[in-house]
Amino acid sequence: MKFPQQGQSPDALLSQLDARKGNDVPWEEGRVFAYIYDAGPEAKQLLKDAFSLYMTENGLDPTSFPSCMQLEKDVIGMAVDLMNGGEQATGTFTSGGTESILLSLKTARDFYRDRRPDITEPEILLPTTAHPAFHKACHYFDLKAVLVDVDDKFRAIPEKMAEAVTDNTILMVGSAPSYAHGSIDPIRELGEIALKHGLLFHVDCCVGGMYLPFARELGYSIPDFDLSVPGVTQLSMDFHKWGYAAKGASCVLYNDRELRRYQIFSYANWTGYAVINPGVTSTKSGGPIAACWAILNYLGREGYLKLVDAAQQASRKIVDAVEAIEGMEVMGEGNLNMLAIRALDFDIFPLADEMKRRGWYIQPQFGFANSAENMHLSVGYHNVHAVDEFVRDLTEVATRVRQQQMGKARFEIPEELKQLIIGAGPEVLDQLTELLGDGTSLPDSMVEINNMLNQLPADSREMLLGEYINRLYNPDQH
Incomplete structure (x- = not known):
């Protein structure tokens, strides 16, 4: 596309944008089980209005836009409260889980550069289920990622994590839950290892931070995972997932505000204004933070309890249906709304394609370590009304795809x-x-x-x- 010579009318441009969405997955119908988080039309309109109200404001300079700073402080305060942080807990609003994780590992690196300059090749302990954002952070910040095997429920094994600790280890990671399988690592046991070896300990709560507290309050069995666990020093959680905020909205939290100092970048050795960046970016739109503040206050605990309860019940329907389909099973524990479904005796990738032809989007996942190839589902409130239809289609399509493959050789790459x-x-x-x-x-x-x-x-x-x-x-x- 060439740069336009003349401008076009707003109506013409909006019409073009709307037309371009024609090949996108139909998320409004509740048929997408990844990427989308929608709490309903009233909530969505509130997000649009709040975002637009602060679309131009820039959180880079709190002296110019103190309202952005106050909104962030409010949101971080709510997150600390939800994650049971102490009086010294603090955090930073970010653009997403990846930025939160980048900042956490950058903080760990700089903390150890200051306190333990003898560590010249710092290592990060990661279960094989840890999110790729940790590997991205290691790549960016010259850290060594040390992978540790998980059990058959895709949970970190404390004994193996302890065995992997070396004199170069600076930080250990656990997930609550891991994205791929929805499994919660034994955070309390890992915290004990971190305390014993004097390590920093990050809990990746990006998909769990706005879900697990409410699931626990509803009576579901949720192991300890938050900032109240001894040994946990930092935690990431996304608001734009099960907090149903506008993208991008996440945060990184620390149990000790002294640790957060190592996150902040400041620079004055140039001819311009002094640059102070708590996060990765400089310019920081006020839109996402305003929309996040609005949705948290709009829904409150009561609203999130209803959303989580609905998602849990819908997830249970899917788990029950999969267990009844011959040749399929749910991987891991299957207790939450993050599900991985595998085929036991047929190729699952044609199933994903066939379901997409019926308008359903399920995320394929490749095999790695002790995890076979599978399909991932993130089940949210926007899926609830469509789950019965999804279950019927999944049962029908899976049965047909399996029958078509019986007796035939699987696809093998030459x-x-x-x-x-x-x-x-x-x-x-x-x-x-x-x-x-x-x-x-x-x-x-x-x-x-x-x-x-x-x-x-x-x-x-x-x-x-x-x-x-x-x-x-x-x-x-x-």
């Missing part, structure tokens, strides 16, 4: 193709155009692509997907 890709560079994508296309548009079917990626080593997946996205996002120059 060995010569596998060897061609393993160890190759991005240029190998040019030799895969028959399967992947030229990389400038999305394919109609993902079955063969997902099967190929699933059978490759993770490093080869990363290379192919990185190059594919690099090509896909090149601008059209017509």
Whole structure:
């Protein structure tokens, strides 16, 4: 697309934008089980209004926009209260879980640079279920990620985590819950290990922070996970997931405000204004923080209890249905609204494609370590009214897909193709155009692509997907 010579009317532009959404997944119908968090039309309108009210305000400078600072302090105060932080607990509002995690690991690195300068190759202990954002942070901040195996319910194993501690370990990570399987790590036991070895301990509560407290209050069995657990020093939680805030809205919390000092970047050695950044970005739109403040106060504890209760009941319907489908099972514990479904005796990727053709979006996940390939569902309030229809379609489609595959050989990537890709560079994508296309548009079917990626080593997946996205996002120059 070339830069326009003349402007267009607002109506014409909005019409074009609306038309471009035609190929997006139909999330308004409750048929998407990832990426979308919607608490209903009244809540959505409040988010739009609050966001618009603060769309232009910039949280970069609290002396110019003190209202943005006060909104952030209010939201962080509510988060600390929900996560049972003490009087010294504090935090920072961020653009999302990835930024929260980046800041937490940057803080840990700088804390140890100050307190333990003898550690020149700092290590981060991660269960294999930890979110890729931790690996991204390690990549950005020159930290070594040490992966530790999990149990068959996809929970961290305290004994293995303890065995992995070295003189270079600075921080340990646990999830409450992990995104892929919805499993909660044994946070209290991990906290004991952190205390014993004098480590910082981050709890990734991005998908659980605005869900687990209310599930526990409703009577569900939720193990200890928050800032009240001895040994937990920092925690990330997203508001734009089960807090139903506008994207992007998250936070990183610390049990000790002295630790948070290492997060902040300040710079005055130049000819301009002094730069002080609590987060990764400088400019910080007031829109997300205002919308977050509004939704938290609009729903309150009573509102979130209703949303969580509805999501839990809908999730239970899906779990019960999957258990009744021959050849399928729910992985992990299946107690929350984050579910992973696997096929025991057939290829699950055609099932994901067939469900998408019926208008349902389920997130495929590749096999890694002790986790087989599966489909992930994040079940929220916006899915509740469509769950009965989803269960009927899933049962019908899964039964048919399984029957069609019985007696047939599964898709196997040819060995010569596998060897061609393993160890190759991005240029190998040019030799895969028959399967992947030229990389400038999305394919109609993902079955063969997902099967190929699933059978490759993770490093080869990363290379192919990185190059594919690099090509896909090149601008059209017509």
